[in-house]
Amino acid sequence: MKDSPESIENRERALAQSRSRATSAADAPRDDSATDGGGFNRRNLLKASTLFGGGGLIAQAVLPARASAQQTAPSGAPGAEGPGRLVYKDVLVKARERLYPTCRVCPVCDGVACSGDAGGIAGSGTSMSFQNNFTALQRVKLMMRNVHDVAKADTSTTIFGHKISLPAVCAPMGPAATKFGKGMTQQEWFDSIVGGCVAAGTLGAVGDMLTYPIEDVKRNLKVVERFQGKALYNSKPIPNEIILKWQPEIDATGAAWLSVDIDSGPKSVAQLKELVKAFKMPVVVKGIMRLDDAMRCMDAGVAGIAVSNHGGRRQDHTAGIAEVLPAIAAKLKGKVPILTDGCVATGSDVLKYLALGADIVMVGRHILRGAYGGGAEGVALFMNKMRTELQSAMVLTGVPSVSKIDSSILYV
Numbered sequence: 551m552k553d554s555p556e557s558i559e560n561r562e563r564a565l566a567q568s569r570s571r572a573t574s575a576a577d578a579p580r581d582d583s584a585t586d587g588g589g590f591n592r593r594n595l596l597k598a599s600t601l602f603g604g605g606g607l608i609a610q611a612v613l614p615a616r617a618s619a620q621q622t623a624p625s626g627a628p629g630a631e632g633p634g635r636l637v638y639k640d641v642l643v644k645a646r647e648r649l650y651p652t653c654r655v656c657p658v659c660d661g662v663a664c665s666g667d668a669g670g671i672a673g674s675g676t677s678m679s680f681q682n683n684f685t686a687l688q689r690v691k692l693m694m695r696n697v698h699d700v701a702k703a704d705t706s707t708t709i710f711g712h713k714i715s716l717p718a719v720c721a722p723m724g725p726a727a728t729k730f731g732k733g734m735t736q737q738e739w740f741d742s743i744v745g746g747c748v749a750a751g752t753l754g755a756v757g758d759m760l761t762y763p764i765e766d767v768k769r770n771l772k773v774v775e776r777f778q779g780k781a782l783y784n785s786k787p788i789p790n791e792i793i794l795k796w797q798p799e800i801d802a803t804g805a806a807w808l809s810v811d812i813d814s815g816p817k818s819v820a821q822l823k824e825l826v827k828a829f830k831m832p833v834v835v836k837g838i839m840r841l842d843d844a845m846r847c848m849d850a851g852v853a854g855i856a857v858s859n860h861g862g863r864r865q866d867h868t869a870g871i872a873e874v875l876p877a878i879a880a881k882l883k884g885k886v887p888i889l890t891d892g893c894v895a896t897g898s899d900v901l902k903y904l905a906l907g908a909d910i911v912m913v914g915r916h917i918l919r920g921a922y923g924g925g926a927e928g929v930a931l932f933m934n935k936m937r938t939e940l941q942s943a944m945v946l947t948g949v950p951s952v953s954k955i956d957s958s959i960l961y962v
């Protein structure tokens with residue numbers, strides 16, 4: 551079906567309005583039923599465009615500026631794209647085919663089009679926490695610095711003794727992530743997200759529920775072992791006695807650290823202490839939004855904290871992570887590694903979170919898209935793209951190395 555000039559114009563107007571809404575979404579109450587001029591809102595537009603096949607083409611046609619910012623791998627990305635090789639754009643097209651209707655692989659992954667899709671990739675409830683993560687990060691602005699002699703920046707860093715090629719690792723995403731769209735097996739899933747991250751010189755993640763069938767847990771632990779511990783292992787905050795039963799096997803994998811997402815179920819200081827004491831590997835508590843919680847984790851002796859609202863998947867209407875991170879970092883920077891996550895899509899996003907005080911970012915949904923669209927190669931392409939973008943952004947803000955990134959590169 552050919553679009554009339556009027557309908558194209560309507561969609562463009564709808565898009566312009568939705569863009570300006572995106573930047574003010576944190577202040578304004580969201581109204582899903584509201585339509586823009588021409589009877590479209592962005593959510594319906596994306597839904598419709600995917601339904602009519604070639605959803606990406608329509609969405610890209612009307613979302614050119616942001617689409618290219620997120621989708622185009624810069625030329626020369628190390629190991630990213632080459633003649634006859636899978637390219638990142640194709641990964642996204644394939645991901646769209648395989649993930650629909652759970653995820654529409656929107657050009658801008660901001661939690662709008664999927665809002666309300668409980669159990670999928672969205673945030674909980676209205677998805678405002680997911681959207682607040684996005685909006686809060688978009689509001690952070692970089693200042694270019696261009697009179698200096700930094701011609702090449704070193705994006706590598708170290709966490710718990712692991713040297714990684716960029717300060718971004720995989721966020722834990724459990725077996726629920728294998729059930730979307732056409733789905734994939736748990737083996738394919740963890741091989742893709744760990745294998746892809748390792749290929750890009752960083753760490754993958756295996757997220758599990760230790761009450762899942764024993765054969766699943768054992769197989770997933772083996773992935774960490776096979777990649778020589780180049781992955782974090784996340785346990786859901788199930789009762790300590792169950793986690794502790796698995797402690798010898800988890801420690802034996804040599805995972806980079808044990809992560810426990812207490813935003814899926816709180817734990818007391820005493821319970822955290824018990825885990826810290828029992829495990830040989832570092833214990834990182836994930837799901838911190840407040841300084842007082844972070845300080846309680848310090849009391850428990852944790853090795854690191856992850857400032858996160860679980861991508862907005864647990865509690866609706868929370869603040870965005872970029873809003874809460876600075877207060878925690880102001881107190882704890884340099885004392886323990888500070889990890890964070892929430893809508894990291896580009897190298898500039900990584901740079902912003904580090905300038906706000908994080909040491910490492912974790913990436914969830916964009917890695918998921920890479921995995922569905924191209925397996926380990928799709929994930930590696932995404933991580934390599936992000937590393938190249940980070941390198942460029944560091945040069946253009948005048949920071950030669952990760953340890954030199956600070957708030958002086960932010961516009962306040």
Ligand SMILES: Cc1cc2nc3c(=O)[nH]c(=O)nc-3n(C[C@H](O)[C@H](O)[C@H](O)COP(=O)(O)O)c2cc1C
Pocket residue numbers: 670671683721722723724725726727757758784810811836858859860861862863891892893894912913914915916918
């Ligand atoms: C499909 C899916 C499954 C997830 N499963 C887990 C999990 O099992 N444990 C956990 O701590 N976080 C889980 N998360 C949250 C991520 O680790 C991360 O905190 C969140 O997605 C924010 O990152 P993003 O905005 O880059 O997606 C999951 C996220 C997604 C999208």
